[in-house]
Every structure is written in structure tokens, then in C-alpha cells.
Amino acid sequence: MAMQREQRVRNFHQAKWDEPCIFELGTEGERGQLLPEVEPDIEAVVGDVFASLPEVLQRKTRAKLPEMAEMQVLRHYLRMSQATLGADLNVDIGQGTCTMKYSPKVNERIVRNHKLMETHPLQDESTVQGTLEAVYGLDEILQEISGMNKFTFQPGGGSQAILTIASLMKAYHEANGEGDQRDEIITTIFSHPSNAAAPKVKGYKVVTLYYDEHGVPDFEALKNAVSERTAGIFITNPEDTGIYNDKIKEFTRVVHEVGGLCAYDQANLNGIMGITRAKEADFDMCFFNLHKTFSAPHGCGGPACGALGVTDVLKPFLPVPLVEKTGSAYTLNYDMPLSIGKIRGFIGVTPVIVKAYAWARSLGAEGLVEAAKVAVLNNNYLLKHIREIPGASAPLSDVKYRIEQVRYSWIDLCEETGVSTHDISLRMADYGFHLWSSHHPFIVPEPFTIEPTESYSKVELDEYLAGLRQVVKECRETPEVVKTAPHNSVIHRVDESVLDDPSKWAITWRLFKKKQGFEL
């Protein structure tokens, strides 16, 4: 008989190693591997290989890398791995907006095949037909899902896809002789900040729409915003609130009427995949983050893919090369005179593309729709139960159902107990659940955003709910315990104020030492 986990929280305690930063470890002269010296006969033939390096690329001093033996390095990283609440370790649904879903391990095996791993992007296309077939295959699948006519996989993530869209809009209007006239991009306050930032990089002015009393972008404001200066709109639907904007086709109509283009930020397609399409809402472009909806792992800022699809009208402007099929052969098309050029190298991050292709093929058309339906069902199961927790609420709209996620609020609980959403999130870590942190823009007081996707079982959703109920109970009975959490985690409270202080935060060890006044 299965254990009944749904009614109770775990007696969890995370490993705490007090592990130093790797730059603080090691001993001078210590090595992991000792490689043999170059034999004189070889050196005599090859010469000084470093002499061919331009002088500006040659270091003046040795890199100050940690000097450690292999065993100590292994131990360090194993300890670090125990100090995380990673996607494969915890019920990760508290990371709302991130679309945390399971990344099947079989797909990792596929991309580690030497036929993919050992290829080089400069190889002749005739020697990488299998890789190109996978890219072309995913293109066809995404065309069917979106209704668009061609996809590029070159953007290395969502923000690059948005930058590509802004570039396409500019190229399109310039080709029509309206490049100077159309200098405004419209977006919404709910949209990812890159939707405002990327157009600015391309020199556009940005007009932002706020939301109306129904929790969706103000349609009347849009009607007042559009003009002959409008280059286009960047919009998301549903937004991170999980509220579906049923006027979306009206939005695209109003923008098209003044000659603007419509771009659909579908970085997260998870709730409507196979149910509604960008084409039917009259969008000219859309993009999907393959690390969200299509199960490729989140890269922590590393290589990813913002797959960008466009209609036939915009296809000539796409980045080069495009993967195409001529007869039975897959080819790279660089012959696109109107192309915006390159956003990133080559055809994109092929392991990510192949993982998404494998995932989509393994589910099939029916499976993809089923995934969306289960994600929505899971979300509304949580919505019903969280609404029943005294002190929790789902503001912005009274609609009964949301799509794939919900931005909730602890404002009532906070006013009653003085415990904030930040306190609650840290206390959830004491029960082995990842804390939530992504709630932009901060329009909901004391926010928390939950997005269960289709990957989590009912037992896991119930276990998460039990965690929430337990912490809410503590807010009322022992609020000090919550306010001083976490107690069972790797580290206690940290002073987060430094994150907002440019004179203190650092993203490298060297910069940290410099800002702290240590000897470099």
C-alpha cells in the first residue's frame, strides 16, 4: 500500500556543509592530473604553438585558478549539489512563471550520442543530415502548433527571440519605406521586461499598457496608443496571472489597422498548447522557449533556445541560415538578401533543439494537447484548494478558472499575523519545497506564484498543499518560527539588501575581492 503523504509534511533537513567557495580551497602547487611534458621531438616539429596567438590575447600573468586534487574537486561539487533544491529533487511548483516540468532523461542520452556530440557547426551540411532533419522536424511541429509558416532556432533564449522580433519589425517597416515613421512599440506591464528592453536596443520608443479592472491589459488604452507611428505590439496571453485575455483578437485587429505588426510572447505556451494558435489570433510572429513548454532543461542562464516562428510575409527577414529541405536533402539557406543577418552563431543550440524534438515526437499530437490539459487541470486543482486556505487569495480577477498558473496573495494573512510572503517562502524551504521569487510586476501585494505544469502527480500537489497549510498554521500559532525561517536549510537568513547595492554585489570572485577591499 502506498504511503499517504498528502496529509503531512516531511521531516526534512537539508545537508549543511558550510562549504567554502572553491577559490578559497586548494594549496599552491596542488594538481588533479599531472600531464607528461611535451617530448622534445614533437616540440622540434611543431614549434612554439603559442607564438601564433596575437599578443593582446596572451595573458601577462598566470590565471589565479584554484589548485586542487581531483578528489577534493569532486567532494566540493558533491557537497554543493546537496546544498541545492534542484528540479529533480523537490516539488518545484513554487517556481511559478518558470514552467518547471520534467526533462526526461532519455532525451539526455539521445543528445549525448557521439553523432551529435562530436559534430562541428562548420561541417559540410551533407555530413550532418540527421541533425538538420531533427531541426527541420521540430520546425514542422511548431508550425502546426502555432500556425506560423517558418521557425528559426537561432535565438539563444527568450530575450534573444524578443530582440529578433524587434529586428524583424524594423527590417519589415524599412523595407516598406516606413522605418523612420514607425518608431513606437507597444507592450504591457505584465509582459516580460525584455519586451520593453529589446525594442529600446533597436531604438524604439516604448509605450506600456497597464491592466484594467478585469486583470488584463486595458483595451481602451491600446486604442488610444496606436497610431501611424506604431511599429508593433509585444504581448503575452495568458500572462503570469493565468488570466486569459479573450479580447486578444481585438488587440491584433487594432494594431493591424494602423499598419503595425503583432508579436506573441509565448515563451510559456504550456496551458494552451494545441488548444489555441497564434495564427487564429492573427499574430504575425510568436516564440516558444524550448526550456519551458518543450521540456528542455532550464539552463540557469546558459544555452537555451527561443524558437521564433513567423508568417510568410516575414520569412525573408529571418536570420540566416534557415534549415530547409530540397528533395530528400536538408540544406542551410544563406541566400536571403532581406535577412536581418545573425542573432547568434550557426543554427542554434542543437542539443536543446533535439531534446525538444524528441519530447514532442514521444508525446505525439494527442499527447501534446493532453499535456496542456493536465497542466490546466493541475493548476485549477491547486487554485480551488489554495482559495480555501484562510489568508490566501487570488486577486485581479474573480473568474472561476485560470489557465496554467496563478499569482496568489498572502495580503490577508500578512495583515492578520504580520508574516510576509518572503517569510512563508523561506519556511517552505524547511519542508523541502523550493521558494518562490518571480512576481514581476509587483501589482499583487504579498505575492506568490504557483505553476504546477503537467509533470506533478496529485500526491505531489497534495503534499505541496499540506506544506502550505502547515506554514499558514504556524503563521497564526508560532509566527516567530516563520519569521526566522529557514531553520532546516543550508544557510540561515542572508542579508539580501546587498543585492540592490551595486557597490557590494559581485558576479565573479575577483570582483567580490575588489569590492570587499581584499588583495587581488
Place this chain on the structure above:
Amino acid sequence: MKRLGLIVNPIAGIGGRLGLKGTDGYTLQALNAKYGATPVSAKRAQEALEVIKASGVDVEIVTCGGGMGFEIAKSLFDVVTCVGQPEVGETTSADTVMAAKRIAEASVDILMFVGGDGTARDIYAAVGADQVCIGVPSGVKMHSGVYGLSPMKSGELVSVFLSHGHMRTETAEVMDIDEEAYRDGKVYAKLFGYLSIPVDRRKTQNKKSGSHESERYFQDAIACYMLDHIMDEDTYYVLGPGTTTAQIQRKLEQPFTLLGVDIVYRGKTIARDLNESQLVQWIEGKRTKLVITPTGGQGFLLGRGNQQISGVVVRSIGMDNIIVIATKNKLLSLGASPLYVDLDDACNEGLGGYRKVITGYDDVVLKKVTY
């Protein structure tokens, strides 16, 4: 029959048009003698009472004489009880306290007062949070969260409260400017206590909020954009109150008044802390633009905290020559609420609709303006 307490502060709001930071410590006679001021609170009380009367609710008004409510109430309602008079001809803070105590002792269902932050402080001193209250906005300083959005909205709120058997109440802050901080050049509203008010978020003013330090970065971006792309050499710029507008003068290394109205011309502050008539004189015959920002957490563009910029001033500058600036965080704090104006009818209608709000460098938000 329900019982409605009524207290009118006869001199509340007069200081706005005069460019004063409030009328605490003044008498109506003194203001009349010095500035030729005309009362505004009586008119606002009447607007609120007319809404209550129109709602048909069966109500007895409990109030005081000497301009504190009895005369206006008697002109509109049949059952009006007078429970006190000012000590001497002119009302003072002590009279407001006395009136509030007596009205509360008469067991009213709700006490409606007409005034600003000074009046709210007096009401709080008299009745604390025990008596359900609502403010009718008529002050210069209105940092407290105890007022309806307009006299009519206050009247609607009272009508609903009296008609419903049970309406949720909440405590709302009674705030006033921290004068010590103000002298140091900072607008910090100081908390003096709480009044109990009926809950209707749409009909009650959010409390104003001082600017967080991080806001300075955004204000700086707005100021840079204004100086780089908007402000030209041939125009006089009337800058309304607020830390966001003041940032423009900071960037220019010019003096400014945080709560006053200044004029900037060719990069220099050429006039400071102007009242309505001074403004009218300054802008006459000149190419002028008005730069304003919503005050605190209320979302009011005009008519609150900047009453110097009256309908006369706005018409003189021209409706199309108004530039609105605000940080995105300030706009987010307003939720889905629009921006408000509260001037005369013609101005309100002329300013209504969707307006661009400059929120950063080459960055605008479209917000609805209503009244």
C-alpha cells in the same frame, strides 16, 4: 432612522490656492484679511450631503453651528440636531475636537468630516478609532487614507454605509507631513493614528507615500529624458509639487520647493512656491507648459496637494500643454485605478481620457484620467 455626524472645517482647503502648506493655525478672518480668500469646504460639504439626500436614506444629521455644518445641513435635511457652537466666532482646532466628542457621544452611526490632514488629526484626537468616520476631501494636505476620492464619492460611501446593515470597516492612517523632515527637504508623511472607515477601496483615497530611495533612479531617468528631449529654450515650465518633478531641478542644480509650484525657464528656477494668482501673472502671454506628477498614493494629478494649479491656470496654459511624469512603481501602486483630476467641470472634462505618462527615458505608459 440613522444618525449621521457632520463636522465642517470652514477654513480647510483655502490655503491651497494661496500656495500655503495648509491652514493650520490660521483663522478665516485672518486669511480673508491677508489674501482675500473664499471658503471652499462648505461647498464640498454640500456636494457630499446632496448625494446622501438623493440616495433617499432616512437620516438625522448631528452637527455643530458656527459654520461647522448646521447651516448647510439645515438647508438640505429636515431633522438636524445641533450639539455645540465654536467658543468664539472663529473655529479653531479645539472646536473640531469638541464637536467630534459631542457628536460621538450622541451615538451617530458614522461621522463625516470635511477638511484635510489637520482636521483628520483633530477628529482622531477626539474619538480615536472607536467611531466610524469618513473624510470629505477639502484640505491642502491630504496624506491620510481616510477620505473619499471626491465629495460625491464620500457621499456615496456614507449612503451605502447607512443603507446596509453591516459594512466592513477598516482602520486607515491619519497622516500629516513630518515638518522636521520637510525642513530637511524630504516629504515624509508622519503617522498620527488611525480612524475607522467603511471599506470601499475604490471610494477611499490611498494614503500618499513618500518616495523610496530606489525610486530616485527612475526619477533620474525621467528627469534626463525631460531635459534631453522635451524641455526647450523658448518655453516656461511650471513644475508642480512632488519629488519626481523636483528631480528635474535637482539635475539642473537649481533650487526647488517640494510641495510648492515653481517655474523653470532656460534651465533656471526663476520663481518658487507660487500661489494661484502669482501663477496666473507669471504665465500670462508666455509660451508655457505644465509638468505634473500624481501626488503620493492617491493618483490625483490636479486638485489635491497642488490646488495652486487651478482651473484658471490650467486653461491659461492649455490642456494640450500638460506633461505628466511618474515612475512605473508609483503607477503600479494605484492598481487598476485611473488617474484623477478634481478641478472645475470644464477642466475635468477637458482633461479626461487617456494620457501619456512619461515613466522613463523614451518610455511612456498610457493611463486613463478621470474625475
